Every structure is written in structure tokens, then in C-alpha cells.
Amino acid sequence: MSRNLIIGAALTVLFIALAVVSFVWTPADIETLDIPNRLQTPSATNWLGTDHFGRDILSMIMMGARTSIAVALLAVGIGMALGIPLGLLAAARHGSFLDELIMRGNDLVFAFPSLVIAILITAVFGASAVNAIIAIGIFNIPVFARLTRGAALPLWERDFILAARVCGKSATHISIEHILPNITNLMIVQGTIQFSLGILAEAALSYIGLGAQPPTASWGRMLADAQTLVSIAPHVALVPGFAILLMVLGLNLMGDGLRDWLDPRIRVART
Amino acid sequence: MIRYVLGRLTSLIISLIVASIVIFAVIEVIPGDPAAFMLGINARPDTIAALRAEMGLDQSVVARYFDWVTGLLRGDFGQSWTYKTPVAELIADRIWVSLPLAIYALALSTIIAFPAGIYAASRRGGAGDVTIMGATQLGVAIPNFWFAMILVLIFAINLRWFSAGGFPGWDNPLQAIKALTLPAIALALPQAAILARVMRSSLLDMLGEDFIRTARAKGLSARQALWKHAVRNALIPVLTIIGLQFSFLLAGGIIIEQVFFLPGLGRLIFQSISARDLIVVESVVMLLVFTVIMVNFLVDLAYAAVDPRLRTKS
Numbered sequence: 378m379s380r381n382l383i384i385g386a387a388l389t390v391l392f393i394a395l396a397v398v399s400f401v402w403t404p405a406d407i408e409t410l411d412i413p414n415r416l417q418t419p420s421a422t423n424w425l426g427t428d429h430f431g432r433d434i435l436s437m438i439m440m441g442a443r444t445s446i447a448v449a450l451l452a453v454g455i456g457m458a459l460g461i462p463l464g465l466l467a468a469a470r471h472g473s474f475l476d477e478l479i480m481r482g483n484d485l486v487f488a489f490p491s492l493v494i495a496i497l498i499t500a501v502f503g504a505s506a507v508n509a510i511i512a513i514g515i516f517n518i519p520v521f522a523r524l525t526r527g528a529a530l531p532l533w534e535r536d537f538i539l540a541a542r543v544c545g546k547s548a549t550h551i552s553i554e555h556i557l558p559n560i561t562n563l564m565i566v567q568g569t570i571q572f573s574l575g576i577l578a579e580a581a582l583s584y585i586g587l588g589a590q591p592p593t594a595s596w597g598r599m600l601a602d603a604q605t606l607v608s609i610a611p612h613v614a615l616v617p618g619f620a621i622l623l624m625v626l627g628l629n630l631m632g633d634g635l636r637d638w639l640d641p642r643i644r645v646a647r648t
Numbered sequence: 649m650i651r652y653v654l655g656r657l658t659s660l661i662i663s664l665i666v667a668s669i670v671i672f673a674v675i676e677v678i679p680g681d682p683a684a685f686m687l688g689i690n691a692r693p694d695t696i697a698a699l700r701a702e703m704g705l706d707q708s709v710v711a712r713y714f715d716w717v718t719g720l721l722r723g724d725f726g727q728s729w730t731y732k733t734p735v736a737e738l739i740a741d742r743i744w745v746s747l748p749l750a751i752y753a754l755a756l757s758t759i760i761a762f763p764a765g766i767y768a769a770s771r772r773g774g775a776g777d778v779t780i781m782g783a784t785q786l787g788v789a790i791p792n793f794w795f796a797m798i799l800v801l802i803f804a805i806n807l808r809w810f811s812a813g814g815f816p817g818w819d820n821p822l823q824a825i826k827a828l829t830l831p832a833i834a835l836a837l838p839q840a841a842i843l844a845r846v847m848r849s850s851l852l853d854m855l856g857e858d859f860i861r862t863a864r865a866k867g868l869s870a871r872q873a874l875w876k877h878a879v880r881n882a883l884i885p886v887l888t889i890i891g892l893q894f895s896f897l898l899a900g901g902i903i904i905e906q907v908f909f910l911p912g913l914g915r916l917i918f919q920s921i922s923a924r925d926l927i928v929v930e931s932v933v934m935l936l937v938f939t940v941i942m943v944n945f946l947v948d949l950a951y952a953a954v955d956p957r958l959r960t961k962s
Contacts, residue, residue, distance in 0.1 A: 484659070
């Protein structure tokens with residue numbers, strides 16, 4: 378395993394652990410306000426200080442990790458659940474009208490500025506975590522569809538697929554039993570990358586007030602709240618930003634590391 | 649070549665038509681009456697009726713769609729309900745902030761990324777390469793609006809080199825450019841990180857090609873082979889990314905404008921969203937989507953100019 382993979386996985390596991398632990402325990406209760414104790418710098422009682430309502434920032438980060446991970450993960454789920462079947466279908470019916478239709482549809486979604494459409498969706502249907510998931514998820518669909526089709530097409534030319542066809546297996550059967558297991562690694566790597574992009578997108582949407590709504594904690598909104606305080610209490614703005622940076626960095630490093638680790642050709646070349 | 653351009657042109661037109669239908673439909677499916685939605689719960693029935701008439705809600709969906717699209721084609725973006733002015737005027741005022749910001753950021757991103765990517769590729773595996781690639785990992789992971797806040801903290805609040813926000817207008821071009829500098833850097837650096845990575849990997853692919861070996865064999869130095877042959881060919885994938893980045897910068901500008909209180913299209917969208925002025929939202933979103941699709945089309949054409957294979961292929 379490469380250093381990238383280890384560092385990336387460690388950062389990712391750390392944030393997932395913070396999110397999971399927040400369900401049973403946080404250093405302080407973030408729903409009670411403690412105004413006299415506001416904007417404290419990091420100390421023994423509040424490891425990362427307190428915000429403008431006197432809430433413990435570490436606890437907010439833990440609760441925010443939950444929101445970020447949930448939104449990004451579900452958005453990747455939408456992308457995979459719809460994109461992979463579309464890609465498999467396009468590859469199985471390669472060259473058909475259906476294939477053309479799916480690919481043109483992909484190009485179209487790619488051509489849209491995703492953030493603008495996400496803003497439009499959340500503006501019209503209301504700002505909420507669910508709408509943020511849908512808005513981010515839609516743009517994950519073509520990513521997975523295109524990648525699946527691209528990886529599946531060369532597989533269809535292989536002898537073991539021909540053997541399966543001779544045995545009388547249907548295209549659906551072959552896609553699920555033979556194509557899908559062979560592209561799983563690729564999907565895991567891309568899933569990691571889309572996960573990290575989802576974290577950034579969720580942060581941006583909640584920063585502009587179109588993501589998860591109060592009292593749900595979110596890193597983006599913590600930054601929005603901290604913006605006017607940046608001159609008097611910089612740590613309030615620095616901490617959530619570093620949380621986003623480290624989580625995204627961790628996922629990206631893990632994605633790169635996984636790509637090298639899961640690809641047998643690169644692994645052989647190394648040893 | 650002609651077939652290629654015609655093909656691109658067809659998909660451009662289809663993209664624009666589908667985009668307009670999607671945007672129109674999203675606004676259309678708002679639960680209940682759009683006029684009531686825009687005016688809020690305390691609106692008097694006669695006000696709602698007046699707005700309904702003005703928005704043409706008494707007509708059929710299809711008629712309204714064609715009214716809107718033909719209006720857009722004539723440059724008539726409708727009338728803003730909250731500002732009481734034509735949307736085209738609102739856009740015209742603000743585009744002179746958003747567009748220069750996106751172009752400024754794109755220029756910065758390219759100026760930073762090209763040398764960084766070329767240097768990293770030419771020193772593959774060396775200390776310079778590792779440093780640049782490490783920096784790009786950070787650049788890709790940094791949320792640009794947070795980076796913007798850090799820039800404000802350092803360069804506006806502590807060093808006082810720039811103002812923390814606002815826009816003085818173009819009467820004094822130097823001041824205007826100065827006001828756009830921090831926002832442009834905030835937008836550009838994360839994009840430069842992506843572009844530098846693409847430039848590096850594209851160049852590395854080229855350096856492994858036979859024509860580089862041929863160039864070296866006929867006596868060119870590594871440096872000459874790099875600049876004369878590899879860089880030019882490596883530009884093809886880089887061009888696509890630059891095209892995609894322009895759309896990202898234009899859309900990303902929406903958020904950065906919030907950080908710096910710049911009176912651009914982003915602020916117009918948000919003010920219109922909170923005022924529920926859907927006519928403005930619809931038209932500004934369509935304009936942004938139009939620009940993005942148009943830029944991608946131009947990139948495809950530039951492709952054909954750079955890559956002779958595309959000119960001859962169907």
C-alpha cells in the first residue's frame with residue numbers, strides 16, 4: 378500500500394469516526410447557547426474554541442461531519458444507482474439508438490453548470506439537505522454512466538463474454554454477472570473522488586444558505602456564520618475550513634492510492 | 649471538417665433547446681401558483697391577479713414557453729417584479745462585474761498552471777515535481793470561498809493591501825481591477841491546481857510518444873523537443889479543461905461574489921431568490937447556461953483547429 382493510501386484512508390476514517398461518535402457523544406451540547414462564553418479561543422475545556430453563540434466548535438465539527446458525509450454519500454449513491462445501470466445498458470446495446478440517446482443525455486448534463494442548476498433546484502424546491510443531495514446527485518449520474526460504458530465496452534469483446542453468450546446468457550445476465558464484477562474497482566475509485574467533490578459541493582451550498590437548515594450543523598454554514606467574525610475571532614473561520622480541506626484531501630489521496638493499489642498492472646510494475 | 653462543425657452546431661442547438669425547457673419546467677413545477685409563490689402569503693388577491701396577467705399565467709404552458717424563448721432571442725428578458733425594471737438592464741449592469749472576474753481568474757489560472765505543469769513534467773519524480781504535485785493536492789481540496797476568507801484575513805484585514813469587499817465601478821479601471829484581484833485569486837488557485845495536473849499528465853503522455861524520440865534522434869535537445877513538439881500536442885486535453893473551467897469560474901463566481909460583496913450576477917440571483925423574483929432567476933440562470941454551452945461549443949471548434957485528425961475524421 379502506498380503512503381497516499383494510508384494517509385488518505387486515515388483522514389477519511391478519522392472524519393467518519395467523528396461523525397459516528399457524534400451520534401452517542403459530543404464534548405458539549407450544541408443546542409444550548411452559552412453567550413457569555415462566546416468566541417473563546419481553543420482551551421482545555423473547548424479544544425477548538427467556541428463560536429458566536431458560545432457553542433463548542435469541536436462538537437459542531439462532529440455534527441457537521443455527519444451532515445457532510447451523509448449528503449455526499451447519498452449523492453454518490455444516486456449517481457451510482459442510476460449511472461451504472463445506464464452505462465451497462467449503453468455498452469450492452471452498443472451502437473444502438475438507445476446507446477446514442479444515453480450518451481447524448483450525458484453530454485447534455487455535463488454541459489450544464491452544476492452549481493447554477495443546484496442553486497435553481499434548491500431555490501425553487503426550498504433549501505434543505507434532501508434537495509442538496511438531489512441537486513448534487515443528478516450531476517453524478519453522467520459521471521458513472523460514461524465511466525461504466527467506457528470500461529464495459531472493451532470487456533464485451535473478450536472471450537469469456539463470448540463464452541457466456543454461447544451458453545445462451547442474456548445481455549442483462551452478462552452485464553450483472555460478468556461485466557459488473559470487473560468494473561467494481563473502477564467504480565470504487567471514482568466513487569471516492571465523487572464523494573470528495575460532494576463534500577465540497579455540500580459545503581458551498583450550505584455556505585450560501587441552500588443546504589441543510591438550522592439546527593442541523595453543517596461546515597458550510599459554520600463558515601458563513603464566521604465570515605463577519607473573521608477579524609475578531611479567526612479560529613471560528615479557520616476550523617471548519619480545515620475540516621473540509623482535510624476531509625477532501627483525505628478522500629482524494631485515498632482515491633489516488635486505491636487506483637494504484639487496485640490496478641494489478643501498476644502493482645506488478647512496482648514490485 | 650464541415651461535417652464536424654455541423655455536428656457540433658446541431659448538438660449546440662439541441663443543448664440550448666433542452667436547457668431552456670428544463671429551466672422553464674423547473675420554475676413551472678413550483679407547487680401551486682407561481683404568482684402567489686412570488687408574492688408570499690400576505691398578498692392581496694387583486695395583486696396576485698395583476699401579476700398573473702403580467703406573467704401571462706392565463707395562457708397555456710406552451711404559449712408561455714414560446715413567449716419566453718422568443719423574448720430571449722430578441723434580447724427581451726422580461727420585467728423584474730421587484731426592481732420594476734427590465735431584466736436585461738439588471739443583467740447588463742452586473743455582467744460587467746461577473747464576466748471580467750471570470751476572465752481575470754481564467755487568465756490567472758492559466759498563467760500559474762502552464763509553467764507549473766510544464767516544469768513538473770520536465771522534472772518528473774524530482775523535488776520540484778513532488779512539491780508542485782503536493783501543492784496541487786491542497787489546491788484541489790480547498791473550498792474556494794474559504795480560501796477567499798483567508799485571503800481577506802491576510803491581505804485586507806492584516807496587511808491592508810486590498811479592501812475586504814465591494815466594487816468601485818469601472819470609472820477608475822485600476823481600482824476596479826484591484827477590487828477584483830482577491831476574488832480572482834480565490835477563484836483561480838483551485839482551478840490552477842487542476843489545470844497544472846492535467847498539463848503535467850498530458851505532457852508526460854506526449855513525452856513517451858515516438859515522435860519525441862524521433863525529434864531527439866534528429867538532434868533536438870530535450871528542452872527543444874519539449875517546447876517544439878510535446879507542449880503543442882499536450883494542449884489538446886488542456887483546452888477542454890480550460891473550457892470547462894470557464895463555466896466553473898462563471899458559476900463559482902456566484903459564491904465568491906457573496907464573500908466579497910461584489911454586485912455581480914451571483915448577487916442578483918440570490919437577491920432575486922430571496923425576493924422570489926422568479927422572472928429574474930429564470931433569465932439569469934438561462935444566460936449562464938447559454939454562456940457555458942456556447943463556450944464548450946467554441947472549445948470544440950478550437951479542438952478542430954488544433955487537432956488535424958479531427959478535421960479529417962467524420
